[in-house]
Amino acid sequence: MKSITKRYIVPIAFLLAMTVQVNAQSRITTIKKDNRKTTTTITKTRTVTTPSRSTKGRIASNRVTYKTPKKKVISVRNVPNRTVVRHNGQNYYYSNNKYYTQSRGRYIVIAPKVGFRINVLPINYRTVRFNNHNYYNVNGIFYNQVDNEYEVIEPEIGTIVYELPDDYEKVVLDGETYYEYANVLYEKIQYDGTRAYEVVGIIDMN
Template sequence: MNFSKKNHEYQKSNNYLVSKTILKASILTSLFLMALTTEVSAQSRRSSTTKKVTRTTTVKKATPSRRISSTKVTYKRPTRKVVSVRNVPNRKVINHNGQRYYYNNNRYYTYSRGRYIAIAPKVGFRIRTLPAHYKRVRFNTFNYFYVSGIFYTQLNNEYEVIDPEVGTIIYELPDDYEKVVIDGQTYYEYANILYEKVQVDGTRAYEVVGIIELDN
């Protein structure tokens, strides 16, 4: 009788230990699965928050104001680049405000001392037909026709030379642009328009940052 009772108590104790062991293993397994789920969720959140976003970037430095006095501008070359030829074949003659222009191959010239000197037409100059190979440039609500460093806008049936708005972006300058220094910083100039070299979507570009005012 005593042996049977002791055996019963032993089995009861053994069953309790087995149940406790199973419960402990179950709890550890649950904790491990919860930790694994939390880590996977955290990795997923990190992956989603570090997703690369592609956007247009423009790297800039401090720029001058819109109108810059020519007295504040220093040209890196002691003399301006001068492009001149002895003859302009098949030239077209255009008169504007008492000045005679000779046009051919996307260039304007003035005649002086037996040579034709390349010049940029002044603001207000008008033509009826745009030079060849022009490009359309849009900035905010402005639409320009750009060719060889000159900006045109359409006015009725003509095209008028104008100064572009600050912030206008182009992707090439004429070959005879000039480098200038203003307050220790280098810019690019053509036809009194100041440009700053920038990067747009990884591509080199030039942004209009000001106009040189010619002092009388």
């Protein structure tokens, strides 16, 4: 009798043990997957090619509210050691990593417009790689190399940078706060455990 009982009980116990082990492995795998998804959702850690949930695309300027009623304007009386760059019949003055235009005897800091070209990048440029292409960021202005020149462009949605120029603006869109510079809209995110800013839209000025 003991021999018969042992013959049936041992295989059954073995099968039960295997079933429990398989189920346990399945639960662990599921938990790991869930944790990974949760982490991605909370920290927004992702590859650069993944579009943001906050992607806005092109935005009419009347939809954006600036937190300060007047736009920051920086002007100086003189621009020492300046380099003159001519574009579309207008002179721009480059000095101390900033571009200026002249108005009423003063020099006003501006962001060069899309299409503006220079022969040599400023020394403080940073290379930004996105969609297997290198762009160059200088104080919030993006350049693309065209032959032997560098042309100002609008960054692609999803491009990530790690800092913004000092004179960025805080804006509100659809009840959420974003950051704007040179008509580019950024969202603050965590990327690979570091604070960063992702391009989520371009503001069309009316």
